[in-house]
Amino acid sequence: MQVITSDKYNEFEESNTCLAIGAFDGLHKGHQLIINQAIKEAKKNNYPAAVLSFHPHPLEIIPGKTPPPSIVSRQQKISVLEEMGVDYYFEQKFTQHFAKMRAEEFINNILLDKIKVNTVVVGDDFRFAYKNEGNVEILKKMGELHGYQAKIISQLHASDDRISSTRIRNLLKKGRIKQAKKLLGRPYQICGEVVHGKKRGRKLGFPTANLSLETNYALPPEGVYAVKVYHQGQVYIGAANLGYNPTFNNQKISFEVYILDFEGNLYGERLCVDIIDFIRSEIDFKNTEELIEQMEQDILYTRELLC
Numbered sequence: 211m212q213v214i215t216s217d218k219y220n221e222f223e224e225s226n227t228c229l230a231i232g233a234f235d236g237l238h239k240g241h242q243l244i245i246n247q248a249i250k251e252a253k254k255n256n257y258p259a260a261v262l263s264f265h266p267h268p269l270e271i272i273p274g275k276t277p278p279p280s281i282v283s284r285q286q287k288i289s290v291l292e293e294m295g296v297d298y299y300f301e302q303k304f305t306q307h308f309a310k311m312r313a314e315e316f317i318n319n320i321l322l323d324k325i326k327v328n329t330v331v332v333g334d335d336f337r338f339a340y341k342n343e344g345n346v347e348i349l350k351k352m353g354e355l356h357g358y359q360a361k362i363i364s365q366l367h368a369s370d371d372r373i374s375s376t377r378i379r380n381l382l383k384k385g386r387i388k389q390a391k392k393l394l395g396r397p398y399q400i401c402g403e404v405v406h407g408k409k410r411g412r413k414l415g416f417p418t419a420n421l422s423l424e425t426n427y428a429l430p431p432e433g434v435y436a437v438k439v440y441h442q443g444q445v446y447i448g449a450a451n452l453g454y455n456p457t458f459n460n461q462k463i464s465f466e467v468y469i470l471d472f473e474g475n476l477y478g479e480r481l482c483v484d485i486i487d488f489i490r491s492e493i494d495f496k497n498t499e500e501l502i503e504q505m506e507q508d509i510l511y512t513r514e515l516l517c
Contacts, residue, residue, distance in 0.1 A: 215301050262302060264301075383428065431488075
């Protein structure tokens with residue numbers, strides 16, 4: 211998959227693009243339905259399959275608005291789209307100037323002139339352009355005028371409720387990891403770079419990878435989780451602690467992973483961690499002996515669950 215940022219749109223030379231458009235801030239099953247329809251249309255006619263989305267999140271730019279916690283980072287978004295079979299990812303830089311673009315200008319200057327669309331696929335709640343003046347009706351009318359197809363996809367529902375990024379964030383906040391996985395179509399994953407911590411785990415006999423998270427993730431409740439860890443094409447199992455380590459009275463939240471049966475230096479490396487299951491809440495242990503005993507039990511549980 212080729213990533214084309216908005217300052218390089220002019221370099222795109224293909225035509226008849228089948229394009230899915232959306233914020234796709236969760237890449238959940240509802241978003242996948244829209245993207246897969248664009249891929250299906252492309253394969254049917256041997257056209258390029260593409261996605262247009264936005265970076266940074268529009269609410270980071272609009273005055274008075276606060277963006278919600280992220281379900282996927284930019285890097286994860288690119289990886290998932292590539293795995294889905296998208297040929298081109300058009301990443302529109304969201305700026306104050308772009309936010310003021312009118313609907314017809316967006317369609318004429320970007321969709322038609324630069325991306326050269328044949329088919330545009332969006333969700334039924336899609337809004338775009340200045341003050342959200344653009345909607346699916348405008349998209350369809352402009353398609354009739356300019357000769358592209360506009361396909362509108364009704365969003366998926368689960369348990370009689372619409373699948374949405376907001377719903378997934380709420381599930382994660384409540385610790386309902388497995389329900390979030392069902393709506394995402396994959397385990398919830400957190401990625402980051404391994405940085406130096408206080409090395410307490412190493413002193414206790416359980417060296418942990420301390421992650422600096424690569425985005426402001428929507429986090430589940432503090433506690434210990436059974437996880438799968440991805441590093442350089444290899445998959446490991448582990449136990450992760452999310453929280454403040456009350457035994458040591460940390461003031462800042464941390465995300466640390468003990469990777470089972472792994473030896474090596476991970477500092478500076480990128481890890482992605484699937485949150486599989488909740489093991490327990492954080493405990494303020496009386497001494498390190500109690501902590502070590504509990505960690506041994508956590509690891510035993512993780513082995514039984516994931517091995």
